[in-house]
Amino acid sequence: MLSTAAKPVAPVAKSGPVRVGGRVKPPRAIIQVPPEYPPLARQARIQGQVQIDAVLDESGNVVEMHVVSGPSLLYQAALDALKKWKYEPTSLNDQPIAVQMIVTVTFVLGQ
Numbered sequence: 001m002l003s004t005a006a007k008p009v010a011p012v013a014k015s016g017p018v019r020v021g022g023r024v025k026p027p028r029a030i031i032q033v034p035p036e037y038p039p040l041a042r043q044a045r046i047q048g049q050v051q052i053d054a055v056l057d058e059s060g061n062v063v064e065m066h067v068v069s070g071p072s073l074l075y076q077a078a079l080d081a082l083k084k085w086k087y088e089p090t091s092l093n094d095q096p097i098a099v100q101m102i103v104t105v106t107f108v109l110g111q
Contacts, residue, residue, distance in 0.1 A: 017055045017098035020090075026101055027060060027087040035081035035105055041073040042109065050078035050105045058096035060087035068102065078105040 020026045050070030057063045062082055067075045082103060089096045 017100040018090075018092065020099050020101035025090070027056060027090045027099060029085055029087050030060070031084070031086035033081050033084040035074075035077040035107065037107060037109075038073055038077050041071070041077075041107070044073065045109060046071050046073050047107050047109050048074065050074050050107070052078060052082055052103045052105065053100065054082060054103045055098060055100045056087050056090065057098050058089060060089045062087075063098075070105075071107075074105075074107050077107075081105060 048071045051068040053066045053068050054062050055064035062085055065079055065082055067079065070078065082105060085103075090099045091097060
């Protein structure tokens with residue numbers, strides 16, 4: 001089960017990506033590659049959500065990622081999957097912009 005959730009936070013300086021929140025709506029994921037469950041995490045029966053602070057470029061590609069929280073055994077699988085995700089480009093005043101947002105990748109055993 002995958003889910004994306006954007007958490008509103010204060011915007012960053014205009015020279016970098018704009019933080020999703022307020023008037024900047026989160027982009028919609030158009031390609032979501034499911035993460036591969038790490039064998040060690042499956043064996044240890046670890047489930048949970050990995051939250052990743054991600055930067056999307058003007059085309060909707062994930063170009064930067066940093067894990068914020070979640071079970072450490074799931075970090076790399078979440079990052080590997082998110083690298084392959086694609087989003088609708090976000091625009092502000094009809095101009096495409098880079099955005100920064102929190103993406104949540106959920107791992108549930110039995111799926």
